[in-house]
Amino acid sequence: MSGFDDREKAFENKFAHEEKVGFDVEARCSKLYGLWAAEQLGLENENAATYALEVVEANLEEPGFDDVLRKVRADFEAKSLETSDHVMNVELDKALEEAKRQILENNKA
Secondary structure: OOHHHHHHHHHHHHHHHHHHHHHHHHHHHHHHHHHHHHHHOOOOHHHHHHHHHHHHHHOOOOOOOHHHHHHHHHHHHHOOOOOOHHHHHHHHHHHHHHHHHHHHHHHHO
8 A cells, every 4th residue: 555545544534433423422412412301301210211312313313403402392392391592502512512521531441
């Protein structure tokens, strides 16, 4: 292999790694946010874990977190929970920061 081929392969590996990390962070964020939302909905234990997985699945509908926010908003409204968009976005931001921390910590190990 030439030096160029080696660099190309290294770039491809780096890109694949960054994509995987990004996916992992987004999935972890959705799970953490789902656990927060489950708590607001009064769900515990297995029910909370199941709900968090539903939130993760909702995140697969489109890029970004709008699909997650729509799902949680609809579930809150179904339970007549009044939570502002601001609070929901703040909690999502907290979940994202925690997800990044957790994933980076796991990648160091």
